[in-house]
Amino acid sequence: MSTPSKSSPVSYDTVRDVFLWRRKKLSLLVLLVSTATWVSLDVYQFNLITVASWAAMFAVTSLFLYGNIARFLRKGEPDLSGLEISEQTAIEAARSVRQSIEEGVRWMCHVSAERELFLFARVVAALCLLSYVGSFWDSLSLLYIDIVVGMTVPVIYVKNEDKIKRFEEWMRMQARRLCDMVDEKVVKRMKNRVVEVKEKRVD
Numbered sequence: 001m002s003t004p005s006k007s008s009p010v011s012y013d014t015v016r017d018v019f020l021w022r023r024k025k026l027s028l029l030v031l032l033v034s035t036a037t038w039v040s041l042d043v044y045q046f047n048l049i050t051v052a053s054w055a056a057m058f059a060v061t062s063l064f065l066y067g068n069i070a071r072f073l074r075k076g077e078p079d080l081s082g083l084e085i086s087e088q089t090a091i092e093a094a095r096s097v098r099q100s101i102e103e104g105v106r107w108m109c110h111v112s113a114e115r116e117l118f119l120f121a122r123v124v125a126a127l128c129l130l131s132y133v134g135s136f137w138d139s140l141s142l143l144y145i146d147i148v149v150g151m152t153v154p155v156i157y158v159k160n161e162d163k164i165k166r167f168e169e170w171m172r173m174q175a176r177r178l179c180d181m182v183d184e185k186v187v188k189r190m191k192n193r194v195v196e197v198k199e200k201r202v203d
Helices: 012-019 024-043 048-072 087-113 117-134 139-159 161-202
Strands: none
Touching: 012 024, 012 139, 024 048, 024 139, 087 117, 117 139, 139 161
8 A cells, every 4th residue: 555645746845846956847846837826916916716717728729729739640548647646545635634723623622721821822912913923914925925935935944054054043041140139120129119118017
């Protein structure tokens, strides 16, 4: 029995390779298609059905010309087996979608039911920030921005991972020093004043 990574043409490894630009042609194709879709729908204000119809017409015309040229050159019928979706591929895709939904539901239950106030506050703050940012752009523009960021930030992080980790460590040290300074100059003074007030009241 074949593994999911071998049977499914679109696996997690493929998605990771696309976002990390390990398959440059496929990554460039994804970026070009996303840019063309965003420009057509958002900049030129074309309808989604119109763009989808044009893409379908282009695909059908290309296949028609390819098939007729192949017959004219007596190369036989064109091999379209690579366009078929096997049953195993469909099962793996449905299983991946189900697992993603289950993980999302478990994560939501973990955030809302567990007594981790800091995690809950971070999630609520992130959702508030997302809703605020979403008020400036439509969903298509946000999706395009997510794709562009997803295809640039990971590869930059991988190429500069050591520098970024050193910078994060430096930031932690600076934040620790700042916390110690605030604790020493502010918190301790407040504690001393509270102690002095209590002593005066006792006297």
